Amino acid sequence: MANIKQQAKRNLTNEKKRLQNASFKSGLKTAIKKFELSVKEGNIEEAKKAYNLAFKKLDKAQAKGIYHKNKVARNKSRLSLLLNEIA
Numbered sequence: 001m002a003n004i005k006q007q008a009k010r011n012l013t014n015e016k017k018r019l020q021n022a023s024f025k026s027g028l029k030t031a032i033k034k035f036e037l038s039v040k041e042g043n044i045e046e047a048k049k050a051y052n053l054a055f056k057k058l059d060k061a062q063a064k065g066i067y068h069k070n071k072v073a074r075n076k077s078r079l080s081l082l083l084n085e086i087a
Contacts, residue, residue: 021066028057032079039082051083 035050
């Protein structure tokens with residue numbers, strides 16, 4: 001436990017932010033899995049909706065600094081390739 005008040009507060013805010021980031025990452029992974037599942041089933045309409053949601057979440061993750069821009073670009077590229085295969 002920190003002896004300095006400022007560091008104790010910082011520890012609390014870091015933990016809060018870590019939990020928020022973990023929750024956001026989990027939601028993003030779920031969105032990507034839903035997209036991949038709809039592509040696998042061949043449901044184009046559902047895949048397009050899931051694709052848009054996954055893109056939105058990836059962009060938001062980059063804006064918040066949760067993921068690096070290259071990771072986001074790589075994931076978006078992979079999703080686009082999957083969508084183009086069935087469309």
